[in-house]
Amino acid sequence: MAKFKQPKQYRYGRGVQECRRCGSRDAVIQAYGVYLCRQCFREIAATLGFRKYS
Ligand SMILES: [Zn+2]
Incomplete structure (x- = not known):
């Protein structure tokens, strides 16, 4: 997934939360809060209550 260069000024998006x-910052899901x-x-x-839709 490291296809693009590491963003410098991006405070929003992946790797922030x-x-x-x-405490991991790997692929933190912000959806659903x-x-x-x-x-x-x-x-x-x-x-x-989430379920995997199969
Ligand atoms: Zn975790």
Whole structure:
């Protein structure tokens, strides 16, 4: 996914938000106001009522 150069002045977007659960900044999901990284989101999603649409 590192296709583009690292943005300098971008304060918004990926890599800014930290996971409020584990502190990781890797792919933090801001949608739904969860602010969780992918891993934590997967774990918590079920609790929040999110389901994987299959
Ligand atoms: Zn996390």
